Amino acid sequence: MAAIGCFVPVFLLLGGVVLGAVLGGSQGALWGGVAGVLLGSAVPVAMFLSLRKARGARR
Numbered sequence: 001m002a003a004i005g006c007f008v009p010v011f012l013l014l015g016g017v018v019l020g021a022v023l024g025g026s027q028g029a030l031w032g033g034v035a036g037v038l039l040g041s042a043v044p045v046a047m048f049l050s051l052r053k054a055r056g057a058r059r
Contacts, residue, residue, distance in 0.1 A: 009040030 020032020
């Protein structure tokens with residue numbers, strides 16, 4: 001399960017690049033890739049912080 005989560009930023013990067021290239025050419029591919037990496041990194045960080053908070057509340 002953790003290995004799948006490690007690939008989320010990569011999948012969103014590639015998806016953002018492809019979608020950005022289709023919609024906006026090379027400039028769109030760049031922006032789509034950046035947006036994909038930021039979103040793909042934010043999701044695991046949010047999950048980590050919420051799990052850490054839940055672990056602290058359990059103690």
